[in-house]
Amino acid sequence: MDVVTINFIDEKPKLNNPIFIEGLPGIGNVGKLAVEHLIEVTKAKKFAELYSKDFPPQVFINPDGTVKLVNNEFYYRKATNKNQPDLILLTGDYQGLSSQGQYELVQSILNVVIELGVKRMYTLGGYGLGHDIKEPKVLFATTHKNLVKPMKEYGAIFRKNEPGGGIIGASGLLLGLGKLQGLEGVCFMGETPGYLVDPNSAKAVLKILMKITKIKVDLSRLEDKAKEIEYIAQQLSEMEGMGKERGDEIQYIG
Amino acid sequence: MDVVTINFIDEKPKLNNPIFIEGLPGIGNVGKLAVEHLIEVTKAKKFAELYSKDFPPQVFINPDGTVKLVNNEFYYRKATNKNQPDLILLTGDYQGLSSQGQYELVQSILNVVIELGVKRMYTLGGYGLGHDIKEPKVLFATTHKNLVKPMKEYGAIFRKNEPGGGIIGASGLLLGLGKLQGLEGVCFMGETPGYLVDPNSAKAVLKILMKITKIKVDLSRLEDKAKEIEYIAQQLSEMEGMGKERGDEIQYIG
Amino acid sequence: MDVVTINFIDEKPKLNNPIFIEGLPGIGNVGKLAVEHLIEVTKAKKFAELYSKDFPPQVFINPDGTVKLVNNEFYYRKATNKNQPDLILLTGDYQGLSSQGQYELVQSILNVVIELGVKRMYTLGGYGLGHDIKEPKVLFATTHKNLVKPMKEYGAIFRKNEPGGGIIGASGLLLGLGKLQGLEGVCFMGETPGYLVDPNSAKAVLKILMKITKIKVDLSRLEDKAKEIEYIAQQLSEMEGMGKERGDEIQYIG
C-alpha cells in the first residue's frame, strides 16, 4: 500500500493547456471554500479521487447513511469560449498529517497535473491576521519573477516579508516542488481573521481568479455564506459580551 | 520486517460465503467485548495471529507466567444450520498506534478476509455520549445505500450527522477501504457513556447481530459483566459523593 | 541506509550453544548495569556494534576528546569450564526511540544471535515500585511454561498480574518476537524504586544469573556503586529535608 493512491473514475480527461487551481483546508478554509465554490458554479466534473495513509484513518457519514473515506478530489472544467483556459481543480477533506506525507501528497498531485498538460497553477490559501478585516486584500507569491507584475495588475498585492514565515503546507509546497519541475505558479492568500471559515476572503480570492481565467462566477451563494458566518461571529461576540456584563454585575453584587 | 505479519496457525479455513465481524479496542471497548463474547459462546476457532510494528513494543504476562506479544487474532465459526452464515471474527489487544499504521493494518486485514471469500462485513464500536444511558441504542453507517433499510429493520438506527466527526479507527477504515475494493459493510456503534468498558452496550450490538446472522447467542455472561461494571461505577460515584459530603462537612466546620 | 546497521569487528565468534543476555537502558538502568558489570568482570570481548536511525542523532564525547556515535554493542564470553555456557551479551546507550524502531532493532538483534546458535536468552530489566526497597526481589516472566519451575528454584519470583502492564521495550519484545521464532527466554526484572540508577537491584539480578550460568562474578564493584548512589540519594533527601526545615523557620518567622 503506497502513501498515496489515486483512483481515476473514468478515463483521464483530455484538456487543452489546462491551468491547475488548488484549494485545500487551511487558515480560514479560504482556499477550500474558493475551489468548492468554483466547482459548484462551473459544474466542474470529478475525474479522480486521491486517498492517502497520511490522512486520518477516518470516514465521514453522508446524509443518506453511507460512509465516505476522507480524501482529496480532482475536477476538471472545459473552457466555454476561446478566452478561457481549461481548468483542473483540487479540493479535499485534509492535507497530509505529517511533514513527509505532505511532500508525498504534493508530488503525487504534481504528477497528475503534469501528465494532463499543466504548465501554470494557482494555489489558494488564507493569510491569518488575528484581527478583524473589512475588505480583505489578496497577497501573492510566485515561482517566477515575470509573474509579479501581471499579478499586481490583476489586483493582488505584494508586501515585503509577508507572510513572514513563508507559506507552509500544500499551497506553498506545490509552488516549491512544482518550480523544480518546470511549472509556473502563483499562491494567492486572502487576508482573514483566521478564527472561522471565511467565505468573504474566499470571495476576494475568486475575484482575482475570475480576471485571470475570464470565467464569470456567480458569487452570491458565497456572499450568503459570508452573511451566515458574520451572524455566527456576532452571536459569539455578543455571548462573550453578555458574559462580561454578567461578570460585572456579579462584581457589583459582591 | 513488514509493518504487518500474519501467521496462519494451520491451513486457511475453507468457508462458505463467510461474513466478517470486527471488534477491536475502542470507546467503551464495545466492539471488543461483543466479538470476544461471540468467540467464546460460539466456540469459534483461532486460525491466524496478526503482529505489527505499529502496535506497542509490549508483551502481556499470562496468569501462568508466560508472555504474549500483543496482537490481533482471527477466528472462524462454521454455520450449524442453513440459515446461518459462516463467520470470520477479529479482535485483539490494540489498534495501530499511527495513522499510517492503521491504514496498513486495515488493508492487511482486508487482504485476509477477501482471500477467504468475504463480501460482507460488520464492524463494531461504541458511540461515546459522555453521559449515562439506560437503554443504549445502536447507530449504524454503511458502505451502500441499499443496506440502510434492512439495518433499520434489524433495529439499528440512523441519526443524521451522528457521529458528527464520522468514524475514526479500524471500524470506519474497514468500511472506507473495503468499499473501494468492492466489499459491502455496516458499522454498528452502541451508545455508551464511554467512561468504562460497557458490556451493556456490547449486548445491544450483539442483539442486532443475532438477528442478522440467525445465530442464537447466550448473553448471560455479558449481563453478569455489565452488573459488575455497574457495581464498580456505583462505588466510584459513591466515593465521589462521600468526598463531596465530607467536603460539605469541612465547609460547615470551617 | 537501513534502520539498523550491524558492523562486525572481526569475524563472527564461533560459540558452543551460547546463551544470550540483554541489558539495555531502562527503569533504574538495572539491565544495563548488570550486563555492563558482567562484561567487565568476565572480560567479555566486543564483536559487533549496532547503529540505528532510530537512536538519537547524537555522539558522546570520550574523555580523550574523541566522539562515539551512540550505539548498542555485542560481546561474547567463552566458557572456562564444562558447566558454564558460552555467553553473548548486549548492552548500549539507547533503546529505539519509536515503536516501529523497537521492533526493527529487536528483530535485528535476534537475527544476530540466532545465526550464532542461540536457543535460550535472558533479558534483564527493572520493575519500578515507586517506593524504597531494602531487599529487591527479582520477578520473572518467560516464553515457555516449563521454564517457570526452574526459575523459581533459582530464586526468582512470580506474582500474578505483575507487572500489570506487561513488559514494554526490548526486554519484553525479545521474548515476544523470539518466541515466535522458536527461542526460549526469560525476562528478569529487579525490583527498584526507579528514581535513580540502581546497582543494588542489578546485583540481585546478577545473583540469579550466576546460579544459572555457573559463572562466579565478583560483585564488589557493583556494591561500591550501590553505596555511592545510596549516598547521593541520602544527600538529595537531606536537601529536601533542609528545605522543609528552612521552610518551617520562615513560617515561624512569618
Place this chain on the structure above:
Amino acid sequence: MDVVTINFIDEKPKLNNPIFIEGLPGIGNVGKLAVEHLIEVTKAKKFAELYSKDFPPQVFINPDGTVKLVNNEFYYRKATNKNQPDLILLTGDYQGLSSQGQYELVQSILNVVIELGVKRMYTLGGYGLGHDIKEPKVLFATTHKNLVKPMKEYGAIFRKNEPGGGIIGASGLLLGLGKLQGLEGVCFMGETPGYLVDPNSAKAVLKILMKITKIKVDLSRLEDKAKEIEYIAQQLSEMEGMGKERGDEIQYIG
C-alpha cells in the same frame, strides 16, 4: 520520492583534496553564520541543492516576490595559493525534523563529499552556556585522537565532559557516521549564551578555521552584525528593566 534529493546545478566540481565545512542552523546559529560568512567573503560557488521530505513543507518568500523551497546548499571554493585547501561548504535553512531523517540527511551529505574526494571535515556549531560571555572560547571534539593536539595548537580548547550530553544534530552525526566511513573530522563549538543568533561566537570559530585553512577572511561584516545583535540584546534587557521599574512604581503607588 526519496527522503533526500540532491540537484547538481552544473557538473560536479573537480576539487583537489578538498576539506568539507558544515554550518547548519543550531544553537545561536553559530555554524550557519560562520559558513554563510565564509561563502560570502570567499565568493564560494553554489554547486548543489539538497531538498528533503524531512524538512518542513514550506517555502520562503524572497524580497522580489518569488518563493524558495526550504533546502540545504553546497558551495565550493578553490584554493588561491598552494598553502590553502579547496573547500566544500554546506549551509541551509533547516536540519532534519526527525531523528531518522537526520541520519538520512547526514548520510546523503557524506555521500556527496566523499565522492568529491573529501577526507577531512570541520563541522561548526554553538555551545549554549545559558549566560552571557565576553570572549567566547571554541571547544572541539574529534573523530581521531591524533587530531586533538593540533586543534589545541590552533587555539580550540577541550574540557572533559563538555558538552555533557555530547553533540546532537548534524554536526555530531557527520563526525559519528563519517568516522565509520573512514573520514577524519573535528567539530568546533563556539561558546554562546544561546538566546539570540551570535555572530560574535561565529567570529571566534572562523578565526580558528582561518588558521587551519590559511584563508584570510575579512570579519568586519560579522563584527557589524555582532554589534547589531548586541544593540538588540541591550534594548531587550532595558525593556525588561523598565518593566521592572514601572512595576516598582506601581507598587509604590499601590
